[in-house]
Amino acid sequence: MTNIRPSFSLRTLLTPRTSLIALLFVSILPIVSAKPHGIHVHLSTGAVSIGNGTSGRVMFILSPNGTDPLDDIDDTTTPDFFFGMNVNNVKHNDTIKLSGGTRHNTDRGVFGWPLETLDDIPVGIYRAQAFLKRYDTAVRSDGSVVRLKFPCGDGSPSVSGVGDLASDVIDVHVSGKGQTIKLHLNNTVPFPDFQGHEVGGCSQGNYEDTQYLKHIKIRSKKLSDFWGRDMFLGANVLLPHGYDAHDNTSRYPVIYSQNHWAEGDGPDSYSTRASFKEAWDSGIIPGSANTTDRETPKMILVAFRHETPYYDDSYAVNTANLGPYGDAINEELIPHIEAHFKTITQPYARIQDGGSTGGWESAASLIFRPDLFGACFSSYPDSLDFHKHQAIPLYNSTNAYKYPNGSDIPSIREFVNGTQHILASTATENHWELTFGTSSRSSLQWDIWNAVFGVQGLNGYPLEPWNKVTGEIYPEAVEYWKSMDLAHHIVSNWNSSLRLGEVLRDRIHISVGTWDDYFLNEGVAEFKKRVEALGGSSWAEISILPEKTHGGYYRGMEVWDYLELVKRWVDDHAPNGTTPLHANLTPRSARGNIWSEVIGRGGHQAALARQSDPVIKVSGDVVGTVGQWDPGMKLVGRWVINNRTSEKHGCATFNVTQGESVHYRPKSIGITDQVQLWVTGRKMGYVEETRKSNSVTL
Structure with missing residues (x-):
C-alpha cells in the first residue's frame, strides 16, 4: 500500500x-x-x-x-x-x-x-x-x-x-x-505506526508503559450513553523522578496539560523534547556556567487523549454536539487517575495549563469547574471573548469574511522584520475546510469551534454561525455561542449565586503575544477589558506580551522556570501555605457548563422546539407568518388556493424571510376560497422541507 x-x-x-x-x-x-x-x-x-x-x-x-x-x-x-x-x-x-x-x-x-x-x-x-x-x-x-x-x-x-x-x-x-x-x-488505511504501539483496542490508543510514563484508557459511560456506542478516554501520565508506587506517604500535585491529540510519548507539551525527558528521568536539571544543578519539580504531569468525531480533541467541556466530555473527563477519567496514582486530591493541587486550543480548554476547565481545579496557566488561548473571534468582531458583524469596508478579515499571519504578512483569510480557511467535509465535519479548526461553541441544528449537526461559502453571519445562531463566551460567563455571574467575582480572583493566569499568529491576542484583550472593568487590574494575571508570536510556554518562560512557578503557586495555596485556597472559594455551587442545561438548551429536542409551521389568519386580507426555522434557511413561500399549486391558478412563489409578514388579497370578491400558505426551506446540510399553514376560508 x-x-x-x-x-x-x-x-x-x-x-x-x-x-x-x-x-x-x-x-x-x-x-x-x-x-x-x-x-x-x-x-x-x-x-x-x-x-x-x-x-x-x-x-x-x-x-x-x-x-x-x-x-x-x-x-x-x-x-x-x-x-x-x-x-x-x-x-x-x-x-x-x-x-x-x-x-x-x-x-x-x-x-x-x-x-x-x-x-x-x-x-x-x-x-x-x-x-x-x-x-x-x-x-x-x-x-x-x-x-x-x-x-x-x-x-x-x-x-x-x-x-x-x-x-x-x-x-x-x-x-x-x-x-x-x-x-x-x-x-x-491501517492504524498509524506511532512511536508507541497501540495495545488492546483502537479507541483513544493505548501505549506501552515505561518507568515514569504510564498510559490509561477507560470506557466512558457518560459518552457511551450519549453516542449509543462504546466511547473511550485516555491519558498519558508522567510521574516525577523517584515516584514509588509502594510509598504510602508521598502525594503530588498534578498539572493537567491540555493540548491537541497526545500520542504515546507523554504530555506532549513537555516530554516530546529530548532534553526535558533526560532531565525528568534523571531528576536533575543541568546547570549552566552561571547556575548550579537543581532538582526537577515533584509533580505529576497528565495529558488527555480525547479525540472526537469532530476533531482531535473535545475542548474538554460539555457540548450539545460532542456530548458530556467535560463531565466524562472530570468525573470519570480524573477520579480514575487519582485512584491509581498518588495525587493530592484537593483543588489547590490540580492545575490546568495549555496553549492555543489547550489555552482555551485550561481556562474553561477552571472557569466552569472552580470547585475541582485551583488555577489555570493558559497561553495564547482560542477566543476567550467572542467580541473578537480571532479577528472577527462576531457580535457586531454581518459577514465573517469581510470587514464593512470590503477588505478581507485575516486569519493567519506572520511577522518578517517587524512587518505583518497575511497568510490566510477567514474565507480561505473556511473554504479549504469545506473540501474536507460539509456540516462542520472537516475535523479542522473553524468547524470544531462550530461544534463546541454552538448548539445542534435541526439536521443534528452544529448550527453554523455563518454561511461557509459566503460568510453571511446568522445572528440568531451566534446568540447561542454566548454560553461558551468565557468573559460573558464570568461577567454574567460576577455577583450571581456562582459568585465568580470572588471565587476566581487570583486564579486565572493568561499570556499571549501581540503578534500572535492567529490574532488570538484580540480575544484576550477583550477578555481582559471586561473582567478588569469589574475586578480591577489585579483580579487576574493577564499578560499581553509585546511582539511575541504563537507558541512556547506560559509568558515565554523556559520550561523549568515555568514548572517551578506553578509549583510555588501550589505551595502558596496549600492549607499551610501563605494564601490558602479556602473551601468557600471552591464550592460546587460555582460550577458552570452543567450538562443538563447544555443539552436542554442545545440538543435535538431544543432544535425541534424552536421550529414552527406557518400561520395565517383573515384580517381584511389574509395575513401570515412563515413560522420559525433554523437561522440561515432560505425560504420560498406560495399561496395555495383550493389545494391548487400551479402558477396558472395564481400560486406563484415568492422569497420570504423569517419574521416577515406576508399578505394575500383575493382577486375576486364574493368567491369562497380555501387559502393556505406553504413555505419551503433550503439550506446547506439540510433536507429541503415544505411546511404548510392552517387553512382559512374567504
Missing part, C-alpha cells in the same frame, strides 16, 4: 509560510484550461470490501509533480488542489464519478479549493491520490441522527483516517483537453 498514513490536522503545530506559494505554483505552469472538454475523475471500489453500503466524503488531491499529496495539506503552504464530494450508499464494485464543481450545492456537488471546479486545473504534470472518508451513523441519546467519521486512536485526521479507503498515488498529465482520471480505492 502506498502513501496512506494518517495526516494530522493540528493547525497550531504547523509552521506557516506564505500563501503566495499556491499562487506561484499555478503561475509557473502553462495556464491552458481543460474547461471546454472537462475533467472527470472516476474512483472504483472493487478492490476492497466495503460491506452493504458506505456513506462518506470523497477527497481527490493533486500535488505538484514529484511530491506526495499528503506531505503538506495545510492551507497556508500547500500548492495542492483539493476536491471533495459527499457520497451515499457506495457499494462494492461501484464507480464514484466527480466532475465540475460548485459553490452553491456543497452537499451533493464537487467543492474545490483553491480552484472552484475540476475544469479549472491548469495543464501540467501532477501526482494524484483519492480517499473515501467513511461515515458511521450514530443515534444519540437526545434523538439526533448523524453520520460522522469516528476516529480510531489516530487523532481524527481530516483525511486518511484509520479504516478509510485510499488509492495508490499515480502520475497524472492534465492535457487541457477532455480526459478521465481513473483511480482505484484499493487500500484500507
Whole structure:
C-alpha cells in the first residue's frame, strides 16, 4: 500500500509560510484550461470490501509533480488542489464519478479549493491520490441522527483516517483537453505506526508503559450513553523522578496539560523534547556556567487523549454536539487517575495549563469547574471573548469574511522584520475546510469551534454561525455561542449565586503575544477589558506580551522556570501555605457548563422546539407568518388556493424571510376560497422541507 498514513490536522503545530506559494505554483505552469472538454475523475471500489453500503466524503488531491499529496495539506503552504464530494450508499464494485464543481450545492456537488471546479486545473504534470472518508451513523441519546467519521486512536485526521479507503498515488498529465482520471480505492488505511504501539483496542490508543510514563484508557459511560456506542478516554501520565508506587506517604500535585491529540510519548507539551525527558528521568536539571544543578519539580504531569468525531480533541467541556466530555473527563477519567496514582486530591493541587486550543480548554476547565481545579496557566488561548473571534468582531458583524469596508478579515499571519504578512483569510480557511467535509465535519479548526461553541441544528449537526461559502453571519445562531463566551460567563455571574467575582480572583493566569499568529491576542484583550472593568487590574494575571508570536510556554518562560512557578503557586495555596485556597472559594455551587442545561438548551429536542409551521389568519386580507426555522434557511413561500399549486391558478412563489409578514388579497370578491400558505426551506446540510399553514376560508 502506498502513501496512506494518517495526516494530522493540528493547525497550531504547523509552521506557516506564505500563501503566495499556491499562487506561484499555478503561475509557473502553462495556464491552458481543460474547461471546454472537462475533467472527470472516476474512483472504483472493487478492490476492497466495503460491506452493504458506505456513506462518506470523497477527497481527490493533486500535488505538484514529484511530491506526495499528503506531505503538506495545510492551507497556508500547500500548492495542492483539493476536491471533495459527499457520497451515499457506495457499494462494492461501484464507480464514484466527480466532475465540475460548485459553490452553491456543497452537499451533493464537487467543492474545490483553491480552484472552484475540476475544469479549472491548469495543464501540467501532477501526482494524484483519492480517499473515501467513511461515515458511521450514530443515534444519540437526545434523538439526533448523524453520520460522522469516528476516529480510531489516530487523532481524527481530516483525511486518511484509520479504516478509510485510499488509492495508490499515480502520475497524472492534465492535457487541457477532455480526459478521465481513473483511480482505484484499493487500500484500507491501517492504524498509524506511532512511536508507541497501540495495545488492546483502537479507541483513544493505548501505549506501552515505561518507568515514569504510564498510559490509561477507560470506557466512558457518560459518552457511551450519549453516542449509543462504546466511547473511550485516555491519558498519558508522567510521574516525577523517584515516584514509588509502594510509598504510602508521598502525594503530588498534578498539572493537567491540555493540548491537541497526545500520542504515546507523554504530555506532549513537555516530554516530546529530548532534553526535558533526560532531565525528568534523571531528576536533575543541568546547570549552566552561571547556575548550579537543581532538582526537577515533584509533580505529576497528565495529558488527555480525547479525540472526537469532530476533531482531535473535545475542548474538554460539555457540548450539545460532542456530548458530556467535560463531565466524562472530570468525573470519570480524573477520579480514575487519582485512584491509581498518588495525587493530592484537593483543588489547590490540580492545575490546568495549555496553549492555543489547550489555552482555551485550561481556562474553561477552571472557569466552569472552580470547585475541582485551583488555577489555570493558559497561553495564547482560542477566543476567550467572542467580541473578537480571532479577528472577527462576531457580535457586531454581518459577514465573517469581510470587514464593512470590503477588505478581507485575516486569519493567519506572520511577522518578517517587524512587518505583518497575511497568510490566510477567514474565507480561505473556511473554504479549504469545506473540501474536507460539509456540516462542520472537516475535523479542522473553524468547524470544531462550530461544534463546541454552538448548539445542534435541526439536521443534528452544529448550527453554523455563518454561511461557509459566503460568510453571511446568522445572528440568531451566534446568540447561542454566548454560553461558551468565557468573559460573558464570568461577567454574567460576577455577583450571581456562582459568585465568580470572588471565587476566581487570583486564579486565572493568561499570556499571549501581540503578534500572535492567529490574532488570538484580540480575544484576550477583550477578555481582559471586561473582567478588569469589574475586578480591577489585579483580579487576574493577564499578560499581553509585546511582539511575541504563537507558541512556547506560559509568558515565554523556559520550561523549568515555568514548572517551578506553578509549583510555588501550589505551595502558596496549600492549607499551610501563605494564601490558602479556602473551601468557600471552591464550592460546587460555582460550577458552570452543567450538562443538563447544555443539552436542554442545545440538543435535538431544543432544535425541534424552536421550529414552527406557518400561520395565517383573515384580517381584511389574509395575513401570515412563515413560522420559525433554523437561522440561515432560505425560504420560498406560495399561496395555495383550493389545494391548487400551479402558477396558472395564481400560486406563484415568492422569497420570504423569517419574521416577515406576508399578505394575500383575493382577486375576486364574493368567491369562497380555501387559502393556505406553504413555505419551503433550503439550506446547506439540510433536507429541503415544505411546511404548510392552517387553512382559512374567504
